[in-house]
Amino acid sequence: MDFESKYHKSQVNGTIYITTRQVLAKDVQESLDLGAGELFLKYIHKNISPEMIIDIASELGEIYALRYKIDFSGESRGFAYLQYIDKNIKYKALNQLSQKFINKNLDIRVFNSINARELLLERVKAFNPIQVYHEMRKLSPFIMMRVFEHRPQRFFYIFEYQNNEAAASAHRDVRNIIRMFGxxxxxxxxxxxHPVSSRYGKSNCCQELDLQLQLPDPSKCNCFRFKGN
Structure with missing residues (x-):
């Protein structure tokens, strides 16, 4: 396989990216950027390179992206994320790809990725919700910020990001400056x-607010949200 002509390789912080050089249709690109068809690869030994994974995984179809996680020494952290251009290949990969790795003496296991993309910020005492919104916007763009007042002037902040990679980047950035929030x-x-998870605890009355408006009366609704710009 002519790797250089098919893929672009780069590294940002603790991730090696291998991405297709193909120009994709806009709707396909947008769907993949949201995490469509994402797979989770586990038990990647440090002597297994991203190129080795691509070489085997591409037997099932054209690869869109591999996100290969590394530590400070540049060695594998044991896991990676993989997407095919055709998101439907995911189901074939779940059934066949682990065995293909085993056939090459690579003990890599393939799982469905949950594409986790929500972060929870709590115990904030230095800022009010509108200030939190502005501070978080400085770090990483998010789709929506939901706020739950669980006790008077005590808030849970839930940030929803475009995909797992955006959420992971935000998680790293916030951890670096977490003390500014208290x-x-x-x-x-x-x-x-978690009771405030969008999957299990979304409030039916969650109000979307303009940043210039006052916060709602918590006795009527303890949830409000700001959309990212």
Whole structure:
């Protein structure tokens, strides 16, 4: 395979990216950028290169992107994310790709990626919700910020990002400056079972507010949201 003509390779912080050089239709590109067909590869030994993974995985179809995670020494952290241009190949890969790796003496396992893209910020004491909105916008663009007042003037902040990669980048950036939100402020991935998760605890009355408006009366609705720009 002529790797250089088919793929572009780059590195940003702890991720090696291998992406297709194909120019895709706009709707296909947008769907893939949202994480369509994403697979999670686990148990990647440090002697397994991104190119080795691409070489085997491409037997099932054209690769859109591989995100190969590395540590500070440049060695594999044991996992990666893979997408095919045809998102429907995901189902074939879930059934066949692990065995293809095993046939090449690579003990890599292939799983469905949940494409986690929500972060939970809590224990913020330094800023009010509108200030939190502006500070978070400086770091990474998000699709929506939802705020739940669980006690008087105590808030949970949920940030929804375009895809897992955008959320992971935001998670790293916020951790680097977390103390600006207060000595006990904490950022984490939003657990699916958390009561404020969009999957299990979305409030029916969650109001969308303009940044110039006052915060709602929590006795009427304890949830409000700001969309990212």
């Amino acid at each position: 000595p006990q402020a904490y950022i984490s991935w939003l657990d699916r079972c």
